[in-house]
Amino acid sequence: MKVIVCGAGQVGTTIARHLATEGINVTVIDSDKEQVRRVDESHDVRGVVGYASHPSTLLKAGARDADMLIAVTRSDEVNMVACQVAYSLFGVKRRIARLRHSGYLEQDKSGLYAAEHMPIDVVISPEIEIAEGIARRLRTPGAFDMVQMAHGLVVLLGIHTEDSRCAVIGERLVDIAQNSDFEGMSIVAVVRKGRCFVPDEQDRIAVGDDVYVIAREDRIDEVMAAFGHRERVGRKLIIVGAGNVGLHLAMKISDASPNVDIKIIEHDLDRAEYVAGELGNSVVVLHGDALDRALLEEAQTGLAETIVAVTNDDETNIFSSVLAKQVGCKRAITLVNKRSYEVLMPTLGINSVVSPSAVTISTVLRHVRRGAISALYTLREDFGEVVEAKITEESRLLRRPLDQLGLPPGMKIGAVIREGKVIIPRFDTQLQVGDHVVVLVTYSYLRLAEALLGASGKRNG
Incomplete structure (x- = not known):
């Protein structure tokens, strides 16, 4: 199988690395010579310098023999044109594009991306998937991660163990598996002091572990209780950032749970006014800086169960989350792009970290492996x-x-x-x-x- 990846940023590079380790022939295109050099030297992939939407660049990358094109450059327009050229000139069988602008995403159901118009087989929108993932986490407030699988029959839960009195602390996995009190769950991975491993039956759960559990959907409450989590679903939510993620999240929560009190803090006045018009009276939109304590007090952040920080700036997300926790907010879900920051999150009191690149990579790989x-x-x-x-x-x-x-x-x-x-x-x-x-x-x-x-x-x- 031969795959062309357009874009040598964090997402494109990680996708290329994963595919190459699985024996797939991968070529990466990027206009940045330094990015291409790093990809070419660091991974078992071929790098091509050029614009992914140019026919000559795609030809040089081997588009005539490619089975798939994955377009994840920073530009929606380049991603769309790359898919069009790959289909029209080279007959590439399958085309995946990352699109961010809401105007393009709204056309997905209109047939714009059919083969006779703009031939894209799979449109990936990280912002929408991030918002939907956060909404799932809000439904299971004690978990830092929650993913439905097998058509919703089972869930993957990421659970932090912080209470030394909870039932699983100190227990061997073999004993947990045989105890009827822990029915309906299987522990598949543990993160301990930054190291992730697959535990064997003699390993014990320790305070401070992040544990990944696969559980039956009807046993979520019992599984969370076994790990010492009995948090209730929140009724007051603060969202920092009214971009695509924040807007989509607010719409999803207000539609599904109209009794939840939602406030959005947005720094840009034009965007704040636009989002206020889109959401109507169901959500309060505040214009200002989320790092301003006075504004946090105006938003009654100390009374909120959760703050979700999803601006385009990692530092704003991190520090607004920390400030919110300091004034009494119980839980912080924080979007972080830089991987180097992730190890700092637990020490700052941030409960759940959202990685846009991880979301995109999971989605792409799901469509590659069919x-x-x-x-x-x-x-x-x-x-x-x-x-x-x-x-x-x-x-x-x-x-x-x-x-x-x-x-x-x-x-x-x-x-x-x-x-x-x-x-x-x-x-x-x-x-x-x-x-x-x-x-x-x-x-x-x-x-x-x-x-x-x-x-x-x-x-x-």
């Missing part, structure tokens, strides 16, 4: 993914219980969906043809996992 295995969610860009796969006759995981399969240490099956019912696997669980499994796989074992699941060689091409 065989028996599909990427569902990226857990830390350098660690691994939660994937869903269908067990076929080719799978090497059949005909023996799980404890006899010799699964690699970087692979853990968290749930099995059989005929619409969720099974949290035990050591004696035996998989059947037709089962769907939700699995954590670290990147170092992804190729092996594909082979075990029977998905190797089934990529879209």
Whole structure:
């Protein structure tokens, strides 16, 4: 399979690296010579300097033989034209574009991106996906991450353990799995002091761990309680930033939960007036600086359960979250682009960090892998993914219980969906043809996992 990635920024580079490690032939295009040089030297990919929308650049990148084009440059227009040229001149089979401007996104349902108009197979909007992800987290206030999987039958929860009295602290995973009080959940990954690992059955949960749990949807409350979280869904929400993320989030929350009191703080007067007009009386829009304590007091931030900081500036997001926590806001969800900042968040009291690049990468990989295995969610860009796969006759995981399969240490099956019912696997669980499994796989074992699941060689091409 041959893939062209347009854009050598953080997103494009990370996508290219992931695909290259999976044996895919990847070429990256960017107009910045230095960016291309770094990609060419650091990863097993080919770099091409030029504008991704120019036919000559695409030709040089090998568009005549490419199976897919992924356009994630900073420009919506370049991404759109690159897809058009790739289709019209070179017949590239599949085209994915990242689009940010709401005016373009509104045309997705109008048929603008059909092959006869602007041939884009998949339109990715990080802002909308970020807003929807935050809305899910708000429905599960004790979790720093929450992703629905397997058509909503199971959820991936990221849970911080901070209460030494909670039921799971000090318990071995093998004991947790056998205790009926913890029914309906499987612990698949732990982040401890910045290190992420797949725990074995003898590992114990410690205070301060960030734990990733796959749980049955109907057991979310019990799972959260086991980790010491009994927070109620908030009724007062402060949103900092009225950009596409903030606007979409406010619209989604006000539509789904009209009783929630929402206030938005926006620095730009024109944008504040526009958003106020879009939202009407359902949301209060305040014009000013979110780093101004007087404005935070006017917004009654100290009475709010959650502040969501989603401006385009990392520093504004971080410091407005810290100030809000200082005046009494219980929880902070903060958008951060720079990965180097992520390690600082727990020490600053920020409860949940949102990474736009991680959201985009997860979405792109989900559409690249269209065989028996599909990427569902990226857990830390350098660690691994939660994937869903269908067990076929080719799978090497059949005909023996799980404890006899010799699964690699970087692979853990968290749930099995059989005929619409969720099974949290035990050591004696035996998989059947037709089962769907939700699995954590670290990147170092992804190729092996594909082979075990029977998905190797089934990529879209």
